[in-house]
Amino acid sequence: MLTLCVHFQDNPIEIYERASTIFRVESELLHIWDFSGQTTLLLMNDRTKSANDYLSRSDEILLELQVYGLTDSMKGRGGKKDDQMVGQTKMEGSFVSGSLKMNGSTGNFDSYFTLPHTKLFGRGYREAGFLGLTGLHNIGNTCFMNSAIQCLVHTPKLVDYFLGDYRKEINYENPLGMNGELALAFGDLLRKLWAPGATPVAPRMFKLKLSSFAPQFSGYNQHDSQEFLAFLLDGLHEDLNRVKCKPYIEAGDPDGRPDEEVADEYWRNHLARNDSIIVNLCQGQFRSMLVCPVCKKVSVTFDPFMYLSLPLPSTTMRTMTVTVLSTDGTTLPYPCTVTVPKCGRLKDLIQALSIACSLRNDERLLVAEIYNNCIIRYLEEPSDSLALIRDGDRLVAYRLSEDSKDCDTSSLVVFMHERVEKHDINGKAELCRKMFGIPLVVRMSECSNGCDIHKQFLKLLDPFFMPTEDSLDDITAGNAANEDTEMEDAISSTVSNGDANSDSETGDELQLGNNFSFYLTDEKGSTKGSNINMNKLELISQLPRRLNVLVHWPYRMIEKYDTCLLSLLPEICKPELFAKRPQESVSLYKCLEAFLKEEPLGPEDMWNCPCCKKHRQASKKLDLWRLPEILVIHLKRFSYSRFWKNKLETFIDFPIDDLDLSTYIAQKNSHLSNHYKLYAICNHYGGMGSGHYTAFVRHGGNQWYEFDDSRVSPIGEDEIKTSAAYVLFYQRIPDTCLT
Incomplete structure (x- = not known):
């Protein structure tokens, strides 16, 4: 009985x-x-x-x-x-x-x-x-489905609903639904799992119905459990939507009205079109605020949500390495690594670099991207998104003095470096010019002449000078002279033989001897313009805002300065493919704070400001306004970029018996409890290419069980917190149950 x-x-x-x-x-x-x-x-x-x-x-x-x-x-x-x-x-x-x-x-x-x-x-x-402790057979990479189903079929009130007469609420007329077939298949599966004395069930019929409406889940490939859960909840809602004919409702103008009034109106309008057991249990409400960066127009909307997708700290912050250079010849270039918001702006990077390199009040940073030993772009717009900077890019930050009275009218002189290299091709010496090193930058006034340019360049090279002992000075000079002679002989021979790889500029190189030679050039250093004569006080009239100078390095100067230090330029972020990082531990509350933090919209999500009548990269701020009875939290462990796919193994320390969200609710007049109790976890073990899903479920009071496909076994509460936690299921705790 x-x-x-x-x-x-x-x-x-x-x-x-x-x-x-x-x-x-x-x-x-x-x-x-x-x-x-x-x-x-x-x-x-x-x-x-x-x-x-x-x-x-x-x-x-x-x-x-x-x-x-x-x-x-x-x-x-x-x-x-x-x-x-x-x-x-x-x-x-x-x-x-x-x-x-x-x-x-x-x-x-x-x-x-x-x-x-x-x-x-x-x-x-x-x-x-206990009833309900029934496993699901894996019928071919269906652990992603089994784990999510076990969490749902142990959801309070949802179980009672599907064990009751739920068929009377099926909406067969909803064009967004699935003719009630998904709800019927899920209800039948739930009843089998809760039948007395049941043995593991093979969910073939449910998967067949699922695949007929969602072809992405057909076949026997592994899928994301959270994506399946999102589709299932949405499908069940549409199949069970009590609204047969959805009315068209236009939201009123929120300007000037209290948020409480506007939020209630949005929620009533939502329920007028969406009313189901899924909405009653699982849907909450966001307050979304957009602020125009130009006119400061604020737009407030209230949107429903089915679950929270929380970023992990590793996905909200980004580590960037930038090479910092002085423009007064006082220090060597050095890499500076800072942490900035992943969706931040250039001003966030400059602020972090300024603190890290102890920038003086009379200095500012000029950030530029280096490619092929020249500056390909200057990053000068503070509102530019950091998402435009890729991990493989190479950035430099020049420390420019702002103390000069004529800094607005002065010119920025960019020195690029060139040397002659000898290559043996089929036993024959071939000479070619090649750019190298990081461009050096200095600010100069309009009255500068060729001699001043020479002096400024030598000043910038002071940190790279390699002093030698007196005893070795003569030997080094002799060796350098011999090698210079050999190089000059090779160049002379090449010129006299009419080598196609040499030109008249090589002859100039011989005439200038062992000194630097300077040429006007373009931004890429690809053209060699007129020579800047060092022996005459030849004024350079009408200096442009940026003057690009190509500096030819003779062999003797390459030996005299440490050009290796001049060429060190790390990438923004070098992926550590095989390095084992220590496990991070982060509170679930920190993930929630990162989710609710204000951030700029991406370049692909520009907002059309109603005041400016233009698309703007507005700032967006989310707030929790209305919480559901069943709160589903998705931890975004999988990150995707243009070149890399990665799973984050960060350990999230989540509350079990009391998740207190009182401080995160923007609506202060709510009479509902903001405390939640964990009752189920969907876990993912493994990496991107392969993995396995299981579920932990609280059942029969405070006893936890592990559902690993068809295997069901008890597990201690001290074992449920792991770095595999992927989707968390919480149930509201009534105020009367709080002690």
Whole structure:
């Protein structure tokens, strides 16, 4: 016999019909009566009495349900016995006894059942367990589906709903739905998992229905459990939407009205079009604020949400390495690594660099991107998104003095470097010019001449000078002279032989001897213009805002200065493919704060400002306004970029018994509790290419169980916090239950 513990204030007729539906038995085999002895009332399959014929009680009364010939009556719609009732199919005339506490007001299920002695096993057999502890067979990479389903089929009130007469709410007319087929398939699967004595179920029919409406889940490939969950919740909502004809409602102008009034209007408009058990349990409301960076126009909307997708700290912040150079010849270039918001702007990077390199008040940073030993672009717009800077880019930051009175009219001189290299090709010496090193920058006034340019360049090279001991000076000079002679001979020979790889500029190189030679050039250093004569005070009239100078390095100067330091230029972020990083530990509250933090929209999500009448890269701020009874939190462990796909193994320390969101709710007049209790976790183990999903579920009070496809086993509460946690399921704690 099975015992139901229910509120006696519920209609007994409804209790009888619900019990018949749950245990899938024929009416003549079912008897219900008072088991506690607290009343003299007897319910012997008497369906003629109304609720007024029974005593009115507010407490729980234990009723006994006895089912004879249990297994023969548990048949599917096709007349075949369900495959999960293995071990009961030959139990003619026997019955299952136990208890089931089914509280319709809370949706909680606690049950215990036993199978009596039978001849089926050839010996005395006794099996005990809780209803609902039934696994799902993996029918081919379906662990992503199994884990999410187990979390849903153990969701309070959702279980009670699908064990009841949910079919009367199926919306067959909804063009956004699936003709009720998805809801029917899910309801049938849930009932199988909650049937007494069930063995692992193969969800073939459910997957077939799912694939017919969502081809992305067809076949036997692995999929993302959260993506499946999002589709399933949305599909169940549309199949069970109580609104048959969705009205068109235009939101009023929110300007000048209190947020509470506007939010309630948005929510009423949403419920006028969307009303289902999924909305009632799982949907909350955001407050979304957009601010125009130009006119400061503020736009406020209130949008529904089904779950929260929280970024992990590793995805909200970005580590960037930039090479810092002085423009006064005082320090060597050095790499500076800073952490900035991943969706931040250039001003965030400059601010972080200014702090890291102890920038003086009379200095500012000029950030530029280097490619092929020249500056290909200057990053000067503070509102530019950092998302435009890739990990493989190479950035430099020049420390420019702002103390000069004529800094606005002065010119920025950019020195690029060139040298002659000798290559042996088929035994023949070939000479070619090649650019190298990081461009050096200095600010100069309009009255500068060639001699001043020479002096400024030598000043910039001071940190790179390599002093030698007196005893080695002569030897070094002699060796350098010999090598210079060899190089000059090779160049001279090349010129005299009319080598196609040399030109008249090589002759100039010989005439200038061992000194630097300077040429006007373009931004890429690809053209060599007029020579800047160092011996004459030749004024350079009308200096442009930026003057590009190509400096030719003779061999002797290359030996004199440390050009290796001049060429060190790390990437923004070098991926560590094989390095094992220490495990990070972050609070779930930190993830929520990162999610709610104000950030600029991406370049692809520009906002059309109604005041400016232009697309702007506005700032966006999200706030939690209305929380659902069932709060689903998705941890964004999978990150994608243009070149890399990665899974973050960050350990998230999430609350189990009391997730307190009181400080994160923007609506302060809400009378609902903001405290939540964890009841299920969807886990992902492995990496991007392969992995496995399981579920942890709180069942039967405070006992946790692991659902690993068809295997179900108890697990300690101290074992459920792992770096594999992917989707968290929380249930609201009523204020009356808080201590």
